[in-house]
Amino acid sequence: MNVKELDATSDSFRGYLCSGKWTLCVGAGLSRGIVPTWQELTRRLVNEAFSTSFTEDEFQKIAADSAWSLDSWIQACANHYQLQGKSNSDFFDLIEKHLYSDLRNKGKSAGLEDVLVNVLDRPRNASRENVIRVCNFFEQEYADSSLLAVVKVLLDCVREKKLPEAIISFNADTLLHTLLELYQRNEHYKGDPPYSHPEYAFKTVLRPLDSAKERLPIYHCHGAIKPKPKAAAAEPKDSRDRLVFLESEYIRVATVASTWAETLFMFHAQTTRMVFFGFSMSDPNMRRWLALSNQSALQDLEAMTNLATMTPRHVWITTDSGTPALRAVRNEALVHLGVRPGWMKSWSQTEQAFSSLLALKQ
Numbered sequence: 001m002n003v004k005e006l007d008a009t010s011d012s013f014r015g016y017l018c019s020g021k022w023t024l025c026v027g028a029g030l031s032r033g034i035v036p037t038w039q040e041l042t043r044r045l046v047n048e049a050f051s052t053s054f055t056e057d058e059f060q061k062i063a064a065d066s067a068w069s070l071d072s073w074i075q076a077c078a079n080h081y082q083l084q085g086k087s088n089s090d091f092f093d094l095i096e097k098h099l100y101s102d103l104r105n106k107g108k109s110a111g112l113e114d115v116l117v118n119v120l121d122r123p124r125n126a127s128r129e130n131v132i133r134v135c136n137f138f139e140q141e142y143a144d145s146s147l148l149a150v151v152k153v154l155l156d157c158v159r160e161k162k163l164p165e166a167i168i169s170f171n172a173d174t175l176l177h178t179l180l181e182l183y184q185r186n187e188h189y190k191g192d193p194p195y196s197h198p199e200y201a202f203k204t205v206l207r208p209l210d211s212a213k214e215r216l217p218i219y220h221c222h223g224a225i226k227p228k229p230k231a232a233a234a235e236p237k238d239s240r241d242r243l244v245f246l247e248s249e250y251i252r253v254a255t256v257a258s259t260w261a262e263t264l265f266m267f268h269a270q271t272t273r274m275v276f277f278g279f280s281m282s283d284p285n286m287r288r289w290l291a292l293s294n295q296s297a298l299q300d301l302e303a304m305t306n307l308a309t310m311t312p313r314h315v316w317i318t319t320d321s322g323t324p325a326l327r328a329v330r331n332e333a334l335v336h337l338g339v340r341p342g343w344m345k346s347w348s349q350t351e352q353a354f355s356s357l358l359a360l361k362q
Contacts, residue, residue, distance in 0.1 A: 003332055008317055008342035008353035015359035016315075017162075021272040024164045026150070028171055029278030033145050035099055035173050039063065042070045044098040049077035092225065092240040099172060100227045106141055117227045120174070121236050123181045124197065128189055135186040138179065146278065149350040151179045155187070156360045158201045165272050167202075167218040168265060170283070172225050172243060177204045177218045206239035208260045221261035262289055269293035269338075274314040275357075276339070277350075281316055287337060290314070294338035312340040317353060319344050 006013055028038050036044065043059040046052060054062065063073065081091045100120075107116035112133060119126045119134045126134070142148055157163045169176060180202050188198040203215040206224055223242035244261070265286070268274060270293050281287070294312075301307055312335060320343045321327055330341055344353050354360070 003335055003340055004311060005331060006315060006340055006342045008315075008344050009349055009356055011356070013342075014356050017273065017275065017357045018359050021165050023166050023168060023268040023272040023274045024154075025168045025274055025276045025279070026171060026176065027277070027279035027283075029146065029280075030150060030169075031145075031147050031171060031173055031175055032278070034103055034142055034147060034175065036102060038070055041095075041098055042073050044101075045077045045094060046073055048094060048098070049080050088241075092243065093228075095172070095243070096225050096227060096240070099225060104227065107137065110137055110141070112137060114230065118229050119182065120178055121226050121229055123178050123185075126182075126185075128185075128195060131182055131185045132189065135182055144348065146347055146350050147175060147179065150277065150354070151176065151183055153351055153354040153358070153360070154180060154202075155183060156355070157358065158184075160360060162358050162360065163201070163216050164275075166216065166268060168268065169218055169220050169224075170222050170279075170286075171220070172223065174204060174220070174224050174226055174238065177202055206237075207242070219264055221264055261285075265289050266293055269314070270296060274339075275342075276314065276316045279316065281334060281339070290334075290337035290339060294336065297338060312338045314339040315342040315357075316340070317342045317344065317350070319346055 006016070035041075039060065040056065042063070043054055043056065046059065047054055063070065077094075078088075078091050081094070082088075100117075104113055104117065107113040115126075115130050116134060116137065119130055123131075138148060154163070154167075167176070181200060184198045184200060189195055201216055202218055203212040204210075204224070205212055205217045205219045220239060222244035223239045225240040225243060226236035226238040228236055262285075266289055269290060279286075297313070298310070301310055314337075316334065316339050318330075318341050321330070327343075334340065342353065342357065344350070
């Protein structure tokens with residue numbers, strides 16, 4: 001492999017993603033600062049399920065000493081719920097409670113918790129006034145978040161016709177699609193009346209039988225969960241029953257051939273350039289799929305050209321550690337997966353990095 005360093009904000013790589021089809025893959029880091037981290041969510045689930053009171057530092061040490069993965073800890077919580085006679089639905093409600101608790105608390109402080117939850121559940125049912133209020137709330141509370149940076153990049157992509165082939169989300173929250181629709185509506189309201197709905201560009205796909213039709217799909221390949229309004233007439237339209245949060249679900253995905261998540265991911269890995277954002281790149285299933293895809297690509301390359309190596313096609317947008325030795329290790333650590341880092345100095349450069357790689361107008 002020829003591993004050429006990729007500076008995501010450099011003019012040397014401006015337009016790098018415009019040379020062919022690309023797919024955006026987003027992980028938990030996308031919503032960092034808005035919903036709890038994977039470890040923090042696990043700590044809260046453990047504390048409530050087992051009536052413990054571990055602090056962040058205490059749980060970090062306990063989890064590290066145990067050498068258990070976080071999905072194993074969440075599995076322990078689910079097992080405890082079942083042994084107490086509670087249902088899977090009860091446990092999904094517990095996940096929902098803690099997944100959105102920080103966001104709901106900020107909404108409560110701003111005096112619009114109920115409005116916020118209703119809009120997150122069904123954004124198209126929200127009034128013009130509430131759309132504007134929720135957009136202003138996110139701008140005030142989360143202006144520096146990676147989520148808003150990516151939302152703004154994708155809306156620029158709509159305007160300049162540079163959208164990816166698909167967005168594959170490994171997140172349980174549905175904030176990306178909700179904010180895309182809210183921001184499209186908010187922008188639409190800045191024009192002249194009459195005000196109807198804009199032409200929506202994105203469609204959340206929660207299950208294999210869902211269809212995106214002519215809109216860009218946002219696939220939730222690990223399931224998704226929405227917050228429930230207090231007086232909801234119907235259950236949220238999500239796929240909480242498909243959440244890959246438990247160790248048992250990870251094992252199922254790893255051992256069952258051709259699951260929806262695997263076939264979806266493999267198709268895009270083999271036919272497009274993937275851009276990973278918000279990942280640690282440690283997920284074992286994703287690494288296995290990437291390795292299989294890269295092996296196939298190398299076999300095709302050798303059959304067609306007699307070459308046995310190529311520059312990794314896929315890009316992992318991440319921050320530079322600032323340590324030359326660690327940078328060198330990380331630059332070559334994912335070569336066998338067909339992935340190389342696209343470096344930024346800090347997460348505040350997210351919008352700049354994507355705009356450069358896509359040659360978007362500044």
